Amino acid sequence: MKIHAAVLYAPGIPFAIETLDLAPPQAGEVLVRVAAAGVCHSDWHLMTGATQHATPVVPGHEGAGVVVAVGPGVTRVRAGDHVALNWAPNCGACFYCLHERPSLCDTYIGPIWAGTMMDGTTRLSKDGAPVYAFSALACFADHTVVPQECCVPLSKDIPLSVAALIGCAVTTGVGAALNTARVKPGSSVAVYGAGGVGLSVIMGAQLAGAGRIIAVDTHEAKGDIARAFGATDVLMAGPDTVSAIREMTGGRGADYVFEAIGLPQVQEECLAATRPGGMVVLAGISPVGSATNLPGAIITRQEKTVTGSYYGSANPARDFPLYADLYRRGRLDLDRLISRVYRLEQINEAYADMLGGELARGLITF
Ligand SMILES: NC(=O)c1ccc[n+]([C@@H]2O[C@H](COP(=O)([O-])OP(=O)(O)OC[C@H]3O[C@@H](n4cnc5c(N)ncnc54)[C@H](O)[C@@H]3O)[C@@H](O)[C@H]2O)c1
């Protein structure tokens, strides 16, 4: 079938809206009509080259839609199901899955990072030449074919716009607070970066009962946005940020500090903003090959923990329905996360707005 998709031909060249060919779902695959796709910074890393990928590629990894058709052997979903898309499917059987680290599952990593389906081929093409899929999802397109492992069915009372955000920002951020850090009630939390991910960390910290939640960003506009999601304090990033965080936390530093940007320099600052015995959680994706300079002497003597958080240490089949339920009960304000809705043709504008720092999350709808 013919579809409309945003295509990245090379880093630095704006996304082009193209008509592509999408082959039917093969064994174990699912054709999804995409309803909504979030404007996540991880796709932008392809544009800057911070994340390298085969091109041409259709980005988009924060999506939800309706199952149109399934290939042979598909058991997880059927036509008509509403699904949120999971960009890091887990097999349930590998070392990491068996050791309760499903976000580290290594069964599908090869084909996913090659931009193909599990069999090493693409369903997307243009004029007979392959077009690659980012994170197996390629949901900056009106339709996509994905492995069934990427489909998490959700109840139809959850808007697909909200389901899309559960597919990345919410699971990454709320999960970083609840699963990775296991934030304790009453604790102090600082969050660097108040984008879709950082705001979701703030929501997760609030759900966990954190006492003080300090948001740090470079954009003034993020102050009110962060407060609306539960930040108790807001700081503009600057040379005095660490001392301000210490002042707010009894002179010690925060119990948990999250980095939700992806900048090595900020990751270093996060360590300084963490109290002795506290935890730094790195959720931002820094450029491949970049290095972060963390002083081992301080980590040892002050017993600080530094951990990464990938996809919120999530198990999407477990966590997507949980977040949907918290949304339904008014405990996660995911409608507020959607600050602006775009058409696919506006994708370059949507990313300019993301970089402009005025939005919580932009969303492309079809
Ligand atoms: N760990 C994961 O599994 C995972 C999943 C999704 C996204 N990510 C990554 O998380 C990061 C954030 O994603 P997002 O979609 O929320 O991005 P975003 O662009 O919406 O938000 C980033 C925020 O950081 C702020 N910022 C930029 N520089 C800053 C600085 N020096 N100090 C303080 N604030 C600063 C920006 O103003 C913006 O508000 C990206 O690196 C993205 O790739 C990681």
Ligand SMILES: [Zn+2]
């Ligand atoms: Zn994302």
Ligand SMILES: [Zn+2]
């Ligand atoms: Zn696995």
